[in-house]
Amino acid sequence: MDVIKGLLVLACAWGFSAHSAVNMQQEAKNISDLSQSMTGSKEALNTNVISPLSGGGSLKTFDRKEDFSFSIGTCSASEVFLKILTQPQSSGRLRLLAIEQDTSLDGNLDKFINVNMDADMVCSNGIMQCTNVDDFSTCSSFKWSAASDRTVGLTRVGMSELGGCYCISGKCGNALAWRNLKQVLTDVAGGISASLAAVNPYYTMSGVTVEGTQATVTGGNAQCATGSVTDLVSTTDPKKLASYQNDPNKMKQDSQTETASSWAYQAIQSGSLNPQESSEIRRCSEVRQPIIDSAKLSDIITLDSGTGGVGYCGADCIMLTLGTVGDNYWNSPCGEFGAAARFFIKDYKRIKSAVLEKAIFDDWIQILLNGNYIWSGPYNNWTGQAIPGQCELSTSWNINPNVSFKHLFNKNGVAEFKMRVMVADAGEGYAFARLTADLSCKDTKTDTIANSCSVYQNDPECTLLEERVDGVLTFSSGAITGLNPLPQSKTISQDSCQITIQRPWFNKNRTYRCNVKTQSDLTKAIARSEKIKTSTTAKDYQDIQFKNGGIVGDSGTLNFDNLPTVQPCVQACKVRKPVYPDVALDGVDKGVVNPTHYDVTYKECSVGVCPLSSGEELVQACQCTNDFAEATAIMQIMRNAGQDMICSTGIEKPL
Secondary structure, three states: OHHHHHHHHHHHHHHOOOOOHHHHHHHHHHHHHHHHHHHOOHHHHHHHHHHHHOOOOOEEOOOOOOEEOOOOOOOOOOEEEEEEEEEEOOOOOEEEEEEEEOOOOOOOOOEEEEEEEEEOEEOOOEEEEEOOOOOHHHEEEEEEEEOOOOOEEEEEEOHHHOOOOEEOOHHHOOOHHHHOHHHHHHHHHHHHHHHHHHHOOOOOOOEEEEEOOEEEEEEOOHHHHHOOOOOOOOOOOHHHHHHHHHOHHHHHHHHHHHHOOOHHHHHHHHOOOOOOOOEEEEEEEEEEEEEEEOOOHHHOEEEEEEOEEEEEEEOOEEEEEEEOOOOOOEEEEEEEEEEEEEEEEOOHHHEEEEEEEEEEEOOEEEEEEOOEEEEEEOOOOOOOOOOOOOOOOOOOEEEOOOEEOHHHOOOOEEEEEEEEEEEEEEEOEEEEEEEEEOOOOEEEEEEEEEEOOHHHHOOOOEEEEEEEEOOEEEEEOOEEOOOOEOOEEEEEEEOOEEEEEEEOOOEEEEEEEEEOOOOOOOHHHHHHHHHHHHHOOOOEEEEEEEEOOEEEEEEEEOOOOOOOOOOOOOOEEEEEEEEOOOOOOOOOOOOOOOOOEEEEEEEEOEOOEOOOOOOOEEEEEEEOOOOHHHHHHHHHHHHHHHHHHOOOOOOOOOO
16 A cells, blocks of 8 residues: 555656646546546446447447447347257257248248257267167268258268267266256257358357257347458458368468457467466367378388399389399300399288289299299299209290289398299390289377377366367366267378278367466565655655666655545435335235335435436435444344344343
């Protein structure tokens, strides 16, 4: 309090002078009177402020010289465009009975649709109906959709087209729909509204009211279709906003542009708008990222050493060259020549087939893999050391053996091909092997989870307020809702493959409230206040300021001439208004001499005038009212009456 007094004295010293004292006093009185007349009572506040802000008229300046139109929302968000009538069943199912909707956005519900379907599971964009809720194979999926005439309905789809689903019946829990009816109906309403917004972006849900088993959805009206939403966003074309759904990169670019000029964004980014807050809202997420095994052809097999090569013959085809391609590069009357090609197998499990496709030689050839016989030519009968015939066959052979050796590719590591070639006179020997590879994505069943919530989970000062798992509200207002999402399916693309995988969940979004301790150093402010308080006289003051690491002294004179006289109290008047008792069915009691009763109230005076309302009678004019004696007398009467009535011991009590 001393700090405040010192600062007020300093403020007066800076801004007050004898020349302006009278004018300031009058201006302050005028402002006070205007403010009191505009907001001094609930009737005035409602008429002059609340109603205009809600769209019920024009706002006026306090001097009533200017008026203008302004509302908190550019478009009215109170128009009802959808009603959903439901009935939870004893089995736990939710029966969707009927839907009423406003198809023209003119404020009238002009379409009535009989749905009459039971939902075992509620999704963010549809429902599921099951013969046995514990067996997903018995479930049928339905998605909310809207026709071109804006009529909403349910369309049979595959389960993968639904999202954010949770079970409300069967073994999932008892009476889940009843216990979470508001949340369940809000999710149903959100799915229907989203389907309508897909054909008309003006179907934007602003609120859901649940009364009994009926949900009423409010949003925009026809004026929103032609009006401007400039107060809400920078663009005046809501269809542009809707286009962001199909162009998220454009939305990102536009949002970055907006942040540069948005005072609200800068205020949030720079910190709390209220430095006195003792707690802060923290938001975080857990994101599951499945690890997918994908491969390229180069990830299957490579050349290690020797005479050979690796080539690619298609999207999933690998061609191995064994030996040197050419003609008559060996010469001998009857000699044996050899060649070896070593390959390194990186992932043998992805080799679907391995076939010796072609062999070109003159005169005999034998091909081995890791010492195992594959084939020999030209008659596939050279299985031992010596050739089974004469050396010279006088033929240059080009044969397609089409022999599989996939069974020999049974582990990762080095695979060595050896060729023995018998040549008479001049000849050559080489071959080609074709492999086909499995390049599909494979689910490794292992995941990485990025958890930005761990710091709050382990902080005893943080409390979980809300959690949504894949869009399903599982924790709300500090309590478990009982709603749990179904296992989700997700299609992941990696390299040149795609795979659809299923996990219990993919995204968890949480909101925590964390207590914070603000460290405020008021040492300098207290020292300055103390200096002003102890040095101020009726004519002058002394001050100190902390600048450039030091203390700078300051002083000045005070002029308090013609200060306004402050009333010793807030003036009030006493008024009364007659009220009449209710008449019973048997008529008025003849024993009542004067049936008139009064409600007595006190009102704050404005400029010495008592603000009387209709039917009120002035009892006591504006003055400094002190009814302490009257209040004490009433309390004493009540006490004595109590003593007079209570005599449970049979002994009269003294007053």
